[in-house]
Amino acid sequence: MNNELQSALSPQHQSIDYEGEHSRHSIRDVNGKRTLIHNAPFIFTCDEYDKVQVLQNHSIIIDGDTITAVLPASTVNLDNFDIVYDAGKRGGTVLMPGFINTHAHSHMYLMRSAMMLDEGESIDETIAAMAVWQQYETEEALIFAAIGDITEQQKSGITVTLSHGPSFDAIETGTVMTGHTTINAVSAVSNSRPSNTPEMVERLFSNHAHYVSIPAVSLHYLYKTPTEALKKISNLVERHDALVTFHMAESVYVAEETVKKHGIRETALLEKYGLLNEHSLASHVLHLTTEEIHTLAKSHVGIAHLPTSNIIHKSGTFKFWDFEEAGAFPRISLGTDSVVSKNRLDLLTEAYQTRISHLYERTVKFSSLFKMLTSNGARVLRMSDRGRIAPGFKADINFWKLKDRGCIPYDQNEPMTLLGNIITHGGRTVRDLMINGRFIIKNRRHQLVDESKLLGLLQTSHMEMRKRVAGK
Ligand SMILES: [Zn+2]
Secondary structure (H helix, E strand, O other): OHHHHHHHHOOOOOOOOOOOOOOOOEOOEOOOOEEEEEEEOEEEEEOOOOOEEEEOOEEEEEEOOEEEEEEEHHHOOOOOOOEEEEOOOOOOEEEEEOEEEEEEOHHHHHHOOOOOOOOOOOHHHHHHHHHHHHOOOOHHHHHHHHHHHHHHHHHOOEEEEEEEEOOHHHHHHHHHHHOOEEEEEEEOOOOOOOOOOHHHHHHHHHOHHHOOOEEEEEEEEHHHOOHHHHHHHHHHHHHOOOOEEEEEOOOHHHHHHHHHHHOOOHHHHHHHOOOOOOOEEEEEOOOOOHHHHHHHHHOOOEEEEOHHHHHHOOOOOOOHHHHHHOOOHHHEEEOOOOOOOOOOOOHHHHHHHHHHHOOOOOOOOHHHHHHHHOHHHHHHOOOOOOOOOOOOOEOOEEEEEOOOEOOEOOOOOOOHHHHHHHHHHOOOOOOEEEEOOEEEEEOOEEOOOOHHHHHHHHHHHHHHHHHHHHOO
16 A cells, blocks of 8 residues: 555655755665754754743754754854755745644544534534544545645644544554654544454554554543553553543533543543553643642643634633643643644644633743744653754754745844744745655655645545445
């Protein structure tokens, strides 16, 4: 399947070389290659104390997939690099760490337009409608969906994604095809797929070296998870030092169902089964008491904040300032959710949505939003070598055109105004994108997937899905 797909979607265009780039490298392999990103007018990144810094006229040296130095451009000797990217040319380029999406459902991409976002359904109704579609999914459709979903994310600067869903294989193929970094959180309990069990996830963990994506566990809803499975999963994630993710307190209904099925609320349930710790990543997390918020904060549970999804489905409001006061901010990250819950798979718009959603109380500062996009995301995914542009970190980098709407005009004496512009303007695509030291997007063109062919495939596949659902 992979080879067939790769030839069906391979780009026909010649790889575009930058001025000054010595193209002796293969896109698929950066081992042993030295790359210089030279003379960037602006680099935004958190420092080792998690403070946002702006480096001006700096260069980045990358060996293979890892950043080995970040230093003033004037001190760099330009010899002995396999690739030189001049970030000072073409009006200049703004660099940031690749954004980290801690909650996506990449297998759902073909549902775009099938369930309209804002026609008034509640989250509980949308979930019922989704279940009908899911009966007609094929493995092939899930793979196409994953490729469509991940490439859309990459265009908006996302380099790491946690995808939560039923098919490990579809997300694995989507990851291979797109050059992405994916945490492949597969359902350990599923009504529609009886083969999804904690034992199946255990096998994936044991064979992790054979996969490109990183196995993790997902539970759609805690109230639907039998206690036996909860026990097995907490044991499993502990032994494999892995991650488990679940939707939590997304609606009043879900909170009530948990009490009906388990006799206690979700926070108490997590505590009871040893899941209240840094291995857990909870998404939404809306209907909680102040005491529960403090318990989650103290336990270092990761949070995926999904403001657009919460508003569109009328699920409720995330108590941002209560979490912040409880000390949970370093573990609040951002997610796109799926195309059923958000218009575009972009985190900059989600950062801006965060800002305007919580304005009535206080303003979430641009520097805080930047952390949620980068270092907080890496923290909750337990990836200590991602989310910053610094020596020892993986070379995951966004390249934004500086001479562009949404950047200009800004105060040259106060570069944080530029970050504010980029976040509030939102909805933009990267000029280039580097993941693990290789250019996945160059000059706005994906290097591994021909977007035109992909869109054709997605449209055909979507219409076939509609026919199956309509029983034709
Ligand atoms: Zn979700």
